[in-house]
Amino acid sequence: MERASKGMSLGRVLDALRGALAPQDALLLVMAVILLRHEAETERGDEWGDLTPAREAWGALMSGGLWRDGGHGLAEALHRGLRAREAEFSSLLDLPNLGGVRGQQVAALIDWVAAAPDLTEIFEVCLDHGQTTSKGGDYYTPSDVARLLAGVMEPREGDAVYDPVCGSGGLLLRAREHLEASGGHADELALYGQDESRSALQTAAMNVCVHGAEARLKGPESTFVNDRFADLTFDVVVANPPFNQSGWDEGGYLRHSLPWPYGVPPAGNANFAWAQHVVRKMTPTGRGALLLPTGAATTAKTAEGQIRARLVDDDVLSCVVELPAGLIPHVRNPVSLWLFTKSKKPRDNWGRSDRSGQFLLIDARDTAASVTRGRRAMPEAAKKRIIKTFAAWRGVRGSQPYEDVPAWCTSVSRGEIAAKEYDVLPSHHVAAPPAESVPADAHERAADLTDELLGLFETSRRLEGELRDLLGQL
Template sequence: MVEPEKSNPRAFEAPLWAAADKLRGNMDAAEYKHVALGLIFLKYISDRFNERKAEAEADPENAFLADERDWYAAESVFWVPENARWEYLKENATSVKPTIGELIDTAMLAIEAENPTLKGVLTKNYARPELDQTKLAEVVKLFSDLAFRNKHHGEDVLGRVYEYFLGQFAIAEGKRGGQYYTAGCVVRLLVAMIEPFKGRVYDPCCGSGGMFVQSEQFIEAHEGGRNDISIYGQESNPTTWRLAKMNLAIRGIEANLGSKWADSFHEDMHPSIKADYVLANPPFNASDWGQDKLQGDARWQFGTPPAGNANFGWVQHIYHHLAPHGIAGFVLANGSLSSQQSGEGEIRQRLIEKDVIDCIVALPGQLFSTTQIPVCLWFVARDKSNGIVKDKKLRDRRGEVLFIDARNMGTMKTRTLKELTFEGEGNDVATIADTYHAWREKNGQYEDVPGFAKSVKIEDIATKRFVLTPGMYVEQAAREEDGEPFANKMARLTGTLKKQMERGNVLDMEIRRQLQKVGYGW
């Protein structure tokens, strides 16, 4: 049995994907992802159930607990009926009737019946004719050979498999994949900057729940407790909402994603929430978002967003749900920084004059596998005055905005995809986040960095028509002098230019001669 945590923890992901992807056949990635991810989820909850069961059986005095549901519920382990356990499915994978697909569908129904929080979430169409049952049985056996267990009960290992599959499906689906998958390095940067240690975390367009996963991992990395935060989310796409429920369950993360999928603008599932932290990646430049039905909405404190673009609808929805000392970090298309159309300029101006814009980060291109739209990060705060948050003394930054130009950062991972580094030397995520913290915290040693970061007064932003593009404020880094005297440099450059012009004349004559040979000379 393969135990990835004892070797290269990443070595198993690509082969596992390649093997499982053979099952897809002619099925679209958008459809197949639920097949593959459903199997991963089923394997996970079965493994967790078996581990918990083994714990009880190992102690003769407590062996009776192996059949008690409370024993499993105490550790947030789902109850898995016998006919839904992975070993049962593996043993019957090659049976002709019922087929493995029918067995898996029955297993999913049984799990939903026993665990109300999963009702309507799991995929239940494995017996469909277009799904090759022989290949499905092979994938079941393949997953069986991978030990999804380590010191964190498999959450880290299996969670990485799940995240890897989500990323691969985002690539396979193209633009549509961006509806539920945000580049991991962007999520890490958002989390590193706002540091959601303790309190309520909210994402009004949570996709597959990546923001919440990173928040939990951040807390654990800093030796905090996952019970220190409460998670609230919402998602309008029904299949993506189900993915989020499964993705969080994979990690054992409890979250309130509402009783159903719903549009945050028109059916707010958490109308009274005032979050300490908001993390979000709203759909870019969404049009036809139903603005006409929201005239006079209480959330439009800074002005009614235009009907053709929801960007400033999201900004104001997020601000509306912030607690008095709350901080929000979210992704928007670059157009939000400078657009003057349809009242967007006026809304941005009021946001700046209200002094709720804390920081703007310009990101490099090619960070998203699903879109080439240039994007930026907005950080919005209810209170920018001094105080103590998360045991850190804050500097009074009222009347100022920090601009960070990170467009030149990042490393190309493929021919078309760039990534902000987050480990080792030259850590891009740490460089950006540390700059922000140094600016915001009293003990921070902040200084403007030409070409990278600058703290700007609101009065200076007003002189530029309240445009928030970092490149307009971050001064260019000074070029190093080469020490060559000006007169010498001009003599050298004009000499080079003369030679190039002479060479150009020779080439012009050659072109004319070649044209004369074919009867087109002059």
């Protein structure tokens, strides 16, 4: 997917910029040029037919006049063409210093972006490249995992979707994509995101624009330090936070200043701070999806175990899906998907089954496929199976009746989870498949082989005796 056309690739573009820009700044420049082309192609001229700033700037880059002047000309064109977007996102689109970029270094970049048939695809190429080459900093949710979250959340027209650690904005955009694929109007979703990383928000702002979407993006500031949507709750909350995050509590201040209805999270691990934030930000009929390390489902640590127990006892947890390892780059931990709702009573955005006091556990550990060395992805069939299982359990109209499936899924009661010390790891609950019965002829065949083997032993002993007699006569 990295190749656009004419044999060019993102790797070649970045190689040309090596030395003039740091790798992350070079990638940001590429994404800004992609956005400029998008803006130029979607803007219309004014009533006199004059060119808009974006169309004029892109035309100048295509003519080669500005990039021959080097980085200063390129920076001027980008700022002029993206001025409206910079204002919209409070200068989140600040570009790196391009003063050291020579004109010829930009040629491959302009050609690659100009030749691309689909700008959203090459923007995804940029995100994938950042994931596979980054040694630190911002990490984003792979598209296959993001589509799984969108599928189980089933966003609907009129919903407000919120990601408190939005990264590149991928989870928000996948929600929009899911609604559109389901026949809904994507623009009927309201998208909200916050992140503490400035570079992540820069990427999210460009990603949203390239996809022709709108979103309210806030930051850069930690959601825990300052929730920029403090007065709002949402129909859908999705999050892929940093796992086992330490130092999140501002030296202990946040642990004692924020409301923690299910218990104060430990200072060295924010997993259950994120879980409580997701629940807190849902409307009374809202839904939440949260990625956590699998250890969070079974840890015996006192504080975390107590919070997990209270989430179960309060019946806000609906489902845990144990996912394969290796789905998220740079994360060694196996991953689990936790789904939340404040009511499991039958309703329009839930289903016809009353699942109060019940919990669905899905063991999907063996569903991944290797795509590259050290990188695994979840095939479409596996995602659909998880989504359909969750829908059947809720009694969604048109779904098949739910049944427990050995080695795949089980529905358990609150009492059953409590009996296992509130361990919600699916593989600790889902029964193994029944042992296959051995056909009768197989038993007969085993008996025949046993008789044959015993006969061979007897022959061996006889031959050994005869050999000893022969040796004694020598």
